[in-house]
Amino acid sequence: MVKTDIGYTTVDAIVVRGRDLSKEIIGKFDFIDMIYHTTFARMPSAREKTMVTAILVTTADHGITPSSLAARLTYAGAPEAMQAAVAAGLLGAGSVFLGTMQNAAEMLIEAGRELGPDAGDEAVRDVARALILRYRQERRPLYGVGHPIHVNGDPRVATLRELARANDYYGVHWRLMDAISEVLIQEQGKKLPLNAVGAIASIVADMELDPMVARGLALVGRSAGLLAHLVEEKTQPIGRAAWELVLQDDPRNEVP
Template structure:
């Protein structure tokens, strides 16, 4: 017999983690409550709920990004398929765009192992310097630092760390992430600030959450933005203009 601990139902009831969907959850709990119940197995306290809400809001939309363009162009080809257009935008979440919080958290966790058991400022700085040196030697980009627009500092990062501190989630991983950004700045000779992805990856680890959970929250948040792009594309289409621009470039 196949079953799932997440939920199930019969002719009269729908259950989610043992709670009745109609009697216990609908009009009783909000979406973040149910999200945590489903994924983490329990309802969040006030601090966890506030932090998860910050993650969702931060990732909701960044304008005409590759994910939004994918959604709009897919809708242009299949205007009947809202779900296909949204899925197209989500499918591009990876190491460069949208899915970067997972890779930032994984990188940071790896540097944390180099710190060892003694999380002094000296040990964190040494581990950060070594990590930056390895990345520069290999020509690999460090996820979670630097930004093409917010070159002096990502305003989202500042707010995320402030709220994390208020919620009790700004711990040693947040400190280490800032040491990595400082080491990268020294090595590059120019500002290489921590960005929103780096802040979220660090906070995620200080919350005791997995990198996959962080990526999942990013995807959930971005769906709202992609649905908005679908609606705007139907009302004020630009996909044909994007295609025309690409065609004009290819004919030069």
């Protein structure tokens, strides 16, 4: 038999994790409740809801990005398939854009195994130094630091850190992520402040969630942002204009 514990459908009802969707969920659950109910088979605490909401809001949008451009260009070519445009925007979520929260969370969880919850500041810094050295020797990208635009510091980080502290989720992984950035800046002279990827990864790690959840929540949040771009593309299109800019940049092309 092939089945899922998440839910099933009968002639008269839809059941999700043992609850009747029509009678026990719709109108009673908010979206974060539903994420926890379907994914973890339990309801979230108030502080969990606060942090997951913050992650979804943070990842929803920040203007023209590879994901929003991909969505807009796909919509420009196939306006009858809005779902394809959203999918196009999400397909590029990987180790360079959007999906890096998972990579950063995995990095923190792996390195954090050397530290107890009450580890001293110098012990945390030692682990940060060792991690930076190992990643450099292995030519691996160091996740969660630096930003092409926010070169003086990502403005989202302070707010996310404050929320994490207020909700008791500023733990050893947050401390390690902060230490990584501090070592890079203070000891190695590199302008690599903590970014939102590192902040969200720290939250997910200190919430003891699977790192995959970090990427998943980023995708859920970004879907809302992509919807906004497509609604705007319908009335204020820029996808074709972006394409024409590329054509104009190559003298061999003739812009139609």
